[in-house]
Amino acid sequence: MKIKAIESWKSTLLIVFALGGFSSYAQNSVIISGQDPNRRVITTAVPFLNFAPDSRHSGMGDVGVATSPDANSAHWNSGKLAFIKDDLGFSLSYSPWLGRLVNDMSVSYLTGFKKIDENSAFGFDMRYFNMGNIQLTDGVGNPLGEFNPRDIAIGGTYSRKLSQNFGLGISARFIHSNLSGNISSAGGSEAKPGISVGTDIGLYYQKPIFIGAKDGTWSWGAAITNIGPKITYNSAEDLDYIPTNFRIGTAYSINFDPVNSITFALDFNKLMVPTPPLYETNQDGSLATDENGNLIIKAGEDPNRALISGMFGSFSDAPDGFNEELREFNISFGVEYKYAEKFALRTGYFYENPSKGGRRYFTMGLGMTLKKIGFDFSYLVPQVQNHPLAETLRFSLLYTINSN
Template sequence: MKRKLVAALASIALVNNLTSQAQVVRALNPSVPFLMISPDSRGAALGDAGVASSPDANSIYWNTAKLTFLDKNIGATVSYTPWLRDLVGDMGLMNVGMFKKIDKNSSFGASMTYFDQGEIQFTTNTGQANGTFKSRDLSFTAGYSRKIGRDFSTGLNIKYIHSNLIGNQVINGVSSKPANNVAGDLSFFYTNEKPSAKNKDRGTRYSAGAVISNIGGKINYGRGAFYIPTNLKLGGAINFKLDAHNQFNFLLDANKLLIPTPPLWSNGVIVKGKNPETTGVISGIFGSFSDAPDGFTEEIREVTLSTGVEYWYNNFFALRGGYFMESNTKGGRKYVTTGLGFKISNYNLDLAYLVPTSQGSPLSNTWRISLIFDLDAKKVSNPTEVPTENQ
């Protein structure tokens, strides 16, 4: 049964293969790529950097270990992103989340992400319309964070993933099916503040984080098993508090997918690299640092960089900017991000906008909106808490 599957899956596998540049070789294309789309406006406005940013209600996506440093008892967040609207008109990503402080050393968080991939038109071998299907992905995440020192914490997530791309359609005699999977995240966070000896309103805070996300088995749609986007994220941040009203945050993140690099084929035979279809998940994770056919230089090209700058005035208004960079040979995504943030009473409103650096990018006109609710205005009594950006 012929249909517009190729076009639909091409738009779905957008995270790693958005730019159709001729020099792209061996790009990494995991399944369920919606797990790598930044769900909130603040992180998106900072060039998709957030591993070591100050904690907020969206930390369960960026780095769950940060949750225990929140200075509120309970909060929630909701975000929405129209996705690839220059290509299709009905794609969108929605995320909701919450956190609850258990005590001064531990916190719990949960989130749900829903990716509406729009309606797919099926066709017969002769091109006749043969029904439609609404493709969608969904994930539920629960996380726990605990301090194991004054300045250090760790976090653990477990998530359920559901992906329904084409329902139970039969293609070339093979029946497809919705896919389900379970995965986990392991995260670490360190932060240390150096107040000024001369002025209590001035100081510097250094933060660092590390996350291995989406650790889990392959996902199966009835047509073979595919890797999910297991990913290593490392990040650092520096906060400069200039006075009681002005502060800057500078962030840098590096990401590397821990899945096999596509091998080099010649006449139907692998001459360099490993066959992903026969490589196990654990072997794929550890081998992802040395399996690229072109060696170490190709492994380095698989690292994406995100950098961001954030300015806060009087804990009321935030101005953000960032840049995301990926090697041309691995997808070529490059874009500038910008955004605003406002804190009004117990609410934070964040906006983000993405500007691709190349013409014709399907990421053009991507914007996000997020709202964070501080459901309990009472701060947790804990002298070791690191202030958040909206404190």
């Protein structure tokens, strides 16, 4: 018997994060939610791993896999970090989360890097998701006290140029998710923090391109992030996927003169997690089972698969076939204008298919740099009224050192 506190909180997260595109939810609930073809949202545990953490890229519609490298490259594409121009840098980002619904949730992100030589760099990152206070109860409603659910991930990155234009990066991180603390229900079931690990691999290519008398840089990137085992909060039989993610994109920057430049960037993004299948139902609408008590799949694939099978099978397991697979790709487009590397204006747009979460929003951002210190700010404007992500703010503070 599962602890009601865990199930209640994870149900709440489903509502909240489905509006944000991701969710943490028990496996049997994912199966039920996947029966509506108009709302077949892919859900995972620890969704905070895919939140856009910094103000620069969130101000550009959540693009980032092919933009110019900065201190936050480890999140978007570890392959970019080897191309960073500065020798040492740090970034601290903070965002009040879902401020339209609650006032005590937030996302914090600390990252840094150090160039080893002209061809390689190390990086580190730490992200912390504070989910505020909740009231815990057991299976019969008895109060178990208040608790502050929180997730944390700590990781490191190594990035290296394989040629003058091409780079490869690898990241690894430890993931700790504490939704309820160590509590037990009256039936003896015990909840515990979930623990997992994740790895990333990123590729980045950039090349100078001239259009007429204007010089510029074209780049592309691809990354698979959060490759790791499933996570559990109570038993080895109840496992949830972590949000393994595939991102690919391109960017082009053009310099109008020595101080004015503009960048256009486009990303495509997809969760590499099994799509909930469609199950057979009985005449009364309940889910049908075989002689062993297992649910009968009508369309799609069994979501209970090994890591590699679940990752690569996610490109061909949707119940509605190829058209649904295409709907699982999110699209991000962003623009960044810079003046003398001291001032930046940004805007962007993010689109997610309505059947896969329905996030659609515009973003805008502002950046300023004074000597070694930079400040970035972003603001989110959803297309849907009364959306919980409305008015999301992100703030980033950067510090860089360049020996040149």
